Amino acid sequence: MEKRHDLLFTQLETYRSHILDVLSSITEEEAEGVPQGFNNNIRWNMGHIYLDQYLWIHALTKDTDVPKEYNTWFGFSTSPANFTSETxxxxxxxxxxxxxxxxxxxxYGDRLEVEYPxxxxxxxxxxxxxxxxxFHEGMxxxxxxxxxxxxxxxxxK
Structure with a gap:
């Protein structure tokens, strides 16, 4: 694996570790709260981060491991207010x-530079x-x- 590929995976692992550190300080109750001015809660954002990465991989490679319900629960323009099944x-x-x-x-570590449509x-x-x-994960x-x-x-208050 090339050095820049090692760096890319180090960044992915480091940023994910940072998110997990933040999540380790959050209670289940806090993960469910939707403050005024927000459409989603922390748990929705967690599912969305997970889903988004696999959706873009699928858009590129046409393969994915994410159950279809994840898009219904955590896809763009969804909200915990609209959950109709157990997430x-x-x-x-x-x-x-x-x-x-x-x-x-x-x-995908050995396929980082493979060209797809x-x-x-x-x-x-x-x-x-x-x-x-x-970048999206950081947002x-x-x-x-x-x-x-x-x-x-x-x-x-």
Whole structure:
């Protein structure tokens, strides 16, 4: 594996580890709260991070391991307010997020530069997809931190 590929996976693992560290300080109750001004909760953001990475991999390679219900629960424009069936628990989502970087590295680590037909965003390699999903994960980490801050402020009132 090339040095830059090692760096890419180190970044994926490091950023995911940071999210997991934040999640380790969050209670199940906090994970369910939806503060005023937000459409989703922390648990939804966890599922969305997990789903988004596999959706972009699927858009590129046409293979995926994510159950179809995940798109119904955690896809773009979904909300916990619309859940009609039992979704993965906070603990289950933490475990899925913990395992995901290793799974991706095992499945695609030797195919980062393989050319595929481009996705709707013009990405045509796994390397490009992972760069995009790491950025997206960072956005949702900030959303999780914002939700947590609002929940803590509201609990002081």
């Amino acid at each position: 993965p628990t906070f603990a289950e989502l933490k475990e899925l997020l913990r395992k995901q970087p290793t799974h991706i590295k095992e499945m 481009p996705t709707e965003m013009g990405m045509h390699t796994m390397e490009q997809v992972l760069i995009r999903t790491i 949702h980490l900030q959303t999780i931190l914002d939700i947590l801050k609002c929940l803590k402020v509201n609990s002081l």
